[in-house]
Amino acid sequence: MNLHFTKNTNTATFLSRQVANSIPFSSNKVADTFNRFSVKPGSMEADIIQSTIEECEKTGIKGEEKYCATSLESMVDFSTSKLGKDVQVISTEVGKETQMQKYTIVPGVKKVGSDKSVVCHKQNYVYAVFYCHATETTQAYMVPLEGADGTKAKAVAVCHTNTSEWNPKHLAFQVLKVKPGTVPVCHFLPEDHVVWASK
Structure with a gap:
């Protein structure tokens, strides 16, 4: 399959929980956030901040618990509150930015x-914010890949086994030409996304 693993240009890092908690993360107080980071209202950066906050404030779909982590500590707390403390954390490892190329899945999918x-x-966002969601209808796999140029990668694939509550206009249904709830939908995750799984 042809895949393109790109390095995200968003290099924003986490703030400590104490600092993150002192900054409003709410569409009602977005003007305070603009002031804090010297962002001009109406600018592209302001639109990105507002859009991220609004996405975080939307209600999750049925069967999904969602949370936007504004610090590493809050991500750990949310994930372990859903899974317990015996967890493993995985993410896609490519090593270098690659051009679109053909990858082959090699033996060893786990x-x-x-x-x-x-x-x-x-x-x-102006600092690291992660949109986290917990579901009981998701399976994660570590998939070893080898590129046509010999590049080795380990990609995380996530399979959603129940899509019946998804928006029928979701891109996945258009690409796969299927209806919600009919088949599992699987996709690879970019390098800067993280999967927490109970052991």
Whole structure:
């Protein structure tokens, strides 16, 4: 399959929990956030901040618990509160940015953890914010890949086994030409996304 693993240009790092908690993360107080980071209202950066906050404030779909972690400590706390303390954490490891190329799955695909996991996706924001969601209908796999140029990679694949509550207009259904709830939907995760799985 042809895959393109790119390095995310969003290099924002986590703030400590104490500092992150002192900064409003709410659409009601977005003007305070703009002031704090000298962001001009109406600018592209302001739109990104507002969009991330609004996405975090939306209600999750049925069967999904969602949370936006604004510090590493809050991500750990949310994930372990859903899975217990005996967890493993995995992410895609490519090593270098690659151009679009053909990858072959090589032997050694491993299922990671149970069917319950927490997947955290890095958001565009002025500091590191991860959109995390916990579901009981997700299976994670570590998939060894080899590129046509000999590049080796380990990619995390996540399979959603129940998509019946997803928006019928979701891109996955358009690409796969299937309807919600009919088949599992699997995808690879970029390098800066993290899967927490119970052992």
